[in-house]
Each structure stands twice: as structure tokens, then as C-alpha cells.
Amino acid sequence: MRLRHAAVAAGLLTLLCVPAQADDNTRDLGRETLAPHDGWAAAEGGTTGGAAADDAHVYTVTDRAGLVRALDGGSDTPKIIRVAGTIDANTDDDGRRLDCADYATDGYGVKKYLAVYDPRTWGAAKPSGPQEEARKASAARQAERVVLPVGSNTTLVGLGDDAVLKGASLQVKNADNVIVRNLELRDAYDCFPVWQPNTGGLGDWKTAYDNLWLNGATHVWVDHVTASDKGHPDEKEPTYFARNYLRHDGLLDITGGSDLVTVSWSRFADHDKAMLIGNGDSVTGDRGKLRVTLHHNEFRSVAQRAPRVRFGQVHLYNNRYVVEEGDADYRYSLGVSTESAIYAQNNAFTTPGHVEAADLVKSWNGSALHAEGSLFNGYPVDLLTLHNAYNSGSERDLTADVGWTPVLHGTVDSAAAADRAVARGAGAGRLR
Numbered sequence: 001m002r003l004r005h006a007a008v009a010a011g012l013l014t015l016l017c018v019p020a021q022a023d024d025n026t027r028d029l030g031r032e033t034l035a036p037h038d039g040w041a042a043a044e045g046g047t048t049g050g051a052a053a054d055d056a057h058v059y060t061v062t063d064r065a066g067l068v069r070a071l072d073g074g075s076d077t078p079k080i081i082r083v084a085g086t087i088d089a090n091t092d093d094d095g096r097r098l099d100c101a102d103y104a105t106d107g108y109g110v111k112k113y114l115a116v117y118d119p120r121t122w123g124a125a126k127p128s129g130p131q132e133e134a135r136k137a138s139a140a141r142q143a144e145r146v147v148l149p150v151g152s153n154t155t156l157v158g159l160g161d162d163a164v165l166k167g168a169s170l171q172v173k174n175a176d177n178v179i180v181r182n183l184e185l186r187d188a189y190d191c192f193p194v195w196q197p198n199t200g201g202l203g204d205w206k207t208a209y210d211n212l213w214l215n216g217a218t219h220v221w222v223d224h225v226t227a228s229d230k231g232h233p234d235e236k237e238p239t240y241f242a243r244n245y246l247r248h249d250g251l252l253d254i255t256g257g258s259d260l261v262t263v264s265w266s267r268f269a270d271h272d273k274a275m276l277i278g279n280g281d282s283v284t285g286d287r288g289k290l291r292v293t294l295h296h297n298e299f300r301s302v303a304q305r306a307p308r309v310r311f312g313q314v315h316l317y318n319n320r321y322v323v324e325e326g327d328a329d330y331r332y333s334l335g336v337s338t339e340s341a342i343y344a345q346n347n348a349f350t351t352p353g354h355v356e357a358a359d360l361v362k363s364w365n366g367s368a369l370h371a372e373g374s375l376f377n378g379y380p381v382d383l384l385t386l387h388n389a390y391n392s393g394s395e396r397d398l399t400a401d402v403g404w405t406p407v408l409h410g411t412v413d414s415a416a417a418a419d420r421a422v423a424r425g426a427g428a429g430r431l432r
Contacts, residue, residue, distance in 0.1 A: 039293025049179030278310030308335025
């Protein structure tokens with residue numbers, strides 16, 4: 001049940017972390033709500049997060065234990081949680097730092113795992129047996145620490161310009177009315193990737209954690225968030241079975257029929273697969289859902305999925321894309337997949353010479369893309385025409401008719417103006 005404007009019943013447990021009184025002259029981000037018309041999250045009642053929380057459910061947290069108590073197991077009680085400083089999810093109840101060796105159990109070891117499931121001897125079967133069971137048990141121990149459920153009617157906001165949540169996977173699962181703002185979400189590092197022999201032809205490593213995962217979530221506003229792999233870049237991980245030993249999944253994935261989401265003024269950086277909207281071509285229950293607005297965000301050194309979309313109606317406007325000279329693994333930015341309906345307006349792309357404008361869009365069973373006002377290295381480009389001209393041999397042509405026109409949005413600036421504004425203002429610590 002949504003409790004946006006209701007008072008909380010008396011007698012609920014009060015959790016005392018650090019006193020959460022704000023100066024009368026200080027802007028209270030925890031009480032702010034999404035403005036009307038600011039994207040899909042403003043539809044059907046809007047998004048207010050924990051703005052209705054009483055004073056007993058306003059917390060300032062400085063460590064994992066305090067954050068866990070404030071989150072209250074993902075309860076629906078209206079709450080405002082202010083994050084101060086850096087919180088590391090990979091810590092025990094006494095605040096001691098934990099590493100992968102602390103989670104390993106039942107005889108699990110990377111070398112043992114590699115020896116057992118080497119494709120040259122194991123073959124293409126799904127891993128099974130003692131080492132896979134030990135991996136699962138070890139992974140479960142880490143998940144107990146790093147998976148943090150965020151419930152309905154919650155605002156999670158960083159204090160000041162240096163609030164960091166490190167190593168955590170925030171999961172908004174089957175919850176409604178959530179706001180996440182002014183936070184750096186860093187390095188959701190999986191200690192125990194699983195080998196999948198039949199993925200991608202050669203097999204691949206699959207990891208468990210997104211920095212932020214919306215799964216069956218509705219009315220969610222993500223604003224001025226920075227998400228990256230900072231601290232443990234996958235490019236520095238070893239190669240096993242001729243595949244990179246990946247440790248990170250998505251930065252922000254929106255799946256499981258999530259709906260009515262606005263992502264604004266955020267920064268996604270230094271990552272492979274940044275944002276997945278809709279997780280399967282056969283998940284037809286996503287039809288009519290996955291309505292997402294992405295505006296004034298920066299995607300920097302992101303190899304792919306910025307975003308990749310299935311089924312959803314996604315309004316993508318005034319975003320900034322930067323591919324660095326050393327980003328040799330860049331694949332694409334906009335992924336057009338099954339029944340997706342992306343309406344892209346006035347986005348700016350800056351790339352080095354090895355990236356062509358035709359590389360910006362990739363289609364898998366997609367049928368339509370509306371793209372207008374795009375800039376490529378300062379020059380106007382028609383992304384749809386370029387895609388159809390250069391990819392007709394391998395992908396079917398896309399049409400411009402996506403079947404809808406966005407109405408919930410603020411001013412759509414030129415791509416050049418948005419590029420400058422986003423460079424100055426996107427990401428955690430830049431909320432003024």
C-alpha cells in the first residue's frame with residue numbers, strides 16, 4: 001500500500017543513527033519530490049519517496065549497520081535516509097572490512113573452480129558438483145552483506161558532495177515510490193562469478209550485482225547519481241577460458257516489469273554494460289510497462305547499453321555521450337531491441353576517430369527508432385538514416401514511427417547546450 005501522504009502509525013520502532021536535524025537555512029533534499037511533468041515517474045500520482053516520513057523515520061547513517069537498520073528490510077514505512085561520507089557494504093557488523101576470502105566457504109577456490117570447469121575437459125555442460133555448490137554458498141555469504149533492499153516510500157539521499165555507497169547492490173524490488181539522489185554508487189563487485197559455457201558462443205562469466213537494480217519497481221526517481229566500477233575496473237581483471245573475468249553487471253538495470261521511472265542529471269562511467277531496460281525478448285508481460293525517461297545524463301567510457309531497450313517507451317533527451325580515446329572496447333550506445341520504442345531528442349555524442357556515427361545505434365530484432373537533433377562531434381547527424389544505410393546487410397531497417405510522442409518532460413534544449421550543461425552539472429555532489 002502506498003503511504004505517500006499518510007502519517008505513520010504511532011508505536012513503530014525508532015532507529016537512532018546520527019541525529020538528523022537539518023539547519024533551517026539548509027535545503028532539505030530528503031523532503032523534495034519529483035516536479036510535475038518531469039518524465040515518466042511524474043505520471044499517475046507522481047513520485048514523492050519518503051517526503052511524508054515523520055521525524056522518527058528520518059535517519060543520517062555513516063556505516064553499513066546504520067544503513068541496514070534504516071532500510072528496515074525494505075519496509076513500506078515512509079522514511080528518509082541521509083548518507084554521510086563513505087559506507088562500505090563489504091563490512092561485518094563491527095565495521096571490519098571484508099574481502100573475497102572472508103566469504104569463501106566449503107572449499108571454494110578460484111584455481112580449483114578453473115581446474116574443474118575448464119571447457120577443454122568439462123565441455124559445454126552447465127557447471128555442477130562440489131565446486132559449483134561451494135561457489136553458490138560463498139556467493140550467498142557475500143549477498144547477505146552487499147544486497148540492500150529499498151522499500152516503498154523511501155528517499156535515499158547523500159549529504160554534501162562526498163556521499164559514497166561502495167560495494168553495494170541497491171535493489172528496489174516490487175516497491176513503489178522511491179527516490180535516490182546525490183549518491184555515488186561505486187564498485188558492486190562480485191567475488192564469485194559463474195562460468196556459463198553456452199553464452200556468446202565461447203562461453204562467458206556472469207556476475208550477480210548491479211549498482212542499482214529496479215525489478216518490478218514503479219514510480220522511481222534517480223537523480224544526480226554517479227555510478228561506476230571505480231576501484232576495481234573489469235579491464236584489469238584476468239582472462240580465464242579466453243574470456244574476461246568480469247566482476248560487475250549493470251550500473252542501473254530496469255527490469256521485471258518496472259515502470260514509471262525518471263533518471264536525471266546522473267553520470268554513468270567506466271563500465272561495460274551500463275543500463276538494461278527489459279531483460280528478455282520473450283518477457284511479453286513487459287508490454288505496456290518499462291516507461292522510462294532519461295534526461296541530462298552523462299555516459300562516459302561506457303562500452304554498451306546506454307541504454308539497451310526491450311518493450312519500453314523510453315524518452316531519451318539532452319544526454320551527453322563521451323567515448324574516450326582509449327576506449328577500444330566501445331560497441332554502441334543505443335540498443336534497439338524487441339518491441340522497443342525509443343524517442344531520442346537532442347543528444348550529443350563525442351567520440352575519437354575510430355568510432356563512426358553509424359556505430360552509435362545497434363539493433364537486435366528492433367523495428368523503430370525516433371531520433372532527432374543529434375550531434376556527433378559537433379555536427380548534426382541523422383542516426384536513423386545512418387543506421388539503415390550502414391547496417392542494412394546485417395540488421396533490418398528501422399522506421400521512425402515509434403507509436404508515441406512524449407508529453408511529460410521539461411524544456412528540451414539543443415544538444416549543444418545540453419552537452420555543456422550536463423558536463424557541468426551531472427552526477428553526485430553537483431546538486432545545487
